[in-house]
Amino acid sequence: MRTIEPSIAMVGIGTAVPAHKLDQLDTAQRLADALRDTPDAARWARRLFKQCGVQTRYTCEPALLEPAASNRYFAQLSGLPVPVTSERMAAYKQASVPLALHAASAALADAGVSPSTLTHLLTVSCTGQFLPGLDTVLAKQLGLKDTVNRIPLTFLGCAAGLKAIGMARDIVSGQPGASVLIVCVELCTLHIQPSAGKEALFGASFFGDGASACVIGTSEDVAKERFELGKPVSALLPEGEGEMVWEVGDHGFDLYLSSRIPSLIGRYVPDRLSSMLGEEDSLPDIWAVHPGGKGILDTLEAELGLTDKHTGYSRSILRDYGNMSSATLLFVLDAIRQAKREEGAPRSEGVCLAFGPGLSCELLPIAYRPGEQSAVRSGVDHDAENGREPSGEARLASHV
Secondary structure, eight states, X not given: OOOEEEEEEEEEEEEEEOSEEEEHHHHHHHHHHHTTTSHHHHHHXXXXXXXXXXXXXXXXXXXXXXXXXXXXXXXHHHOOOOOOHHHXXXXXXXXXXXXXXXXXXXXXXXXXXXXXXXXXXXXXXXXXXXXXXXXXXXXXXXXXXXXXXXXXXXXXXXXXXXXXXXXXXXXXXXXXXXXXXXXXXXXXXXXXXXXXXXXXXXXXXXXXXXXXXXXXXXXXXTTSOEEEEEOOEEXXXXXXXXSEEEEEETTEEEEEEOTTHHHHHHHHHHHHHHHHHOSOSSOOSEEEEOOSOHHHHHHHHHHHTOOHHHHHHHHHHHHHHOBOGGGHHHHHHHHHHHHHHHHTOOOEEEEEEEEETTTEEEEEEEEEEOOHHHHHTTTOOHHHHTTSOTTOEEEOOTTO
């Protein structure tokens, strides 16, 4: 395992989802109703929605819960005008800010960090854009210093959340005293396409909306539970340039995900991991894998000898929330942290993995370290004691 710097750590995590919940079976049925004039597409949609590993997810767009006959996103049946890109970007601007604020505020509270002490703000998104941007709005509404260094990361896809964590780790390593807030917000469901094509139906089957945030800085406080961070690794995998494509269209963003992605990851990622992990006799304990899809998790299990013990957290987040693009990995880390806390687990090492366009791969060694209180009071749910949901998740009001 590459050296993990114990003093550079993720000391707080916050997550948030919109109020509107999509049930996978219900959504599949409504979509099949919209596709009733193309029975082959309807059958494909039912099978795809059933097999993708998702049971529920969340959306900022209440219109997606409407019956197919009156749903603008299911224009095959309703005949209503499909939302154009400008409408979807307006919805993104309205919903992204409060969602991001909830996640950021939860992360700061979890870390016990004052906004005025932050030196850097990294904002991450690939599902929308506006100017002045999310970074500017958050800096003002959170009460950050006007000199805070704002770094927006846009259109880097699912890997961007882990990319931001690696960047923040390097910032703190090179600037003693730095404290970085990362905020990821993705509203993937705004880009559901009114198409019977397989690519459009695949994208509609498992993406969800959510936001996550974390605080990264230096921590020598032994009482503070945290994830210690090692040196990040970024790699472009061979043959992957056209396998993951996200382009701006007239009706939102057009997504293409190749069926070759899992096999390419299985072919090239094990060697990247081996060079990072070194000659170890056993697999690391922690595997925080971005659940880009069921096929990716299945492939990694087969190629690396992983079990549900290693991928179970990723599968549970995919099942309950879908793929929230860059925001997803922090949901996985939060679930791992909660489980470790409840177990009263000792320090344990592991790795984070995420994949994005290019085909790109982000890797990061991590270690979970319990705080002194966690070690002494194993099994106690400190979040519940403080009146927060165990996962640190905030669910927004229905008007968002």
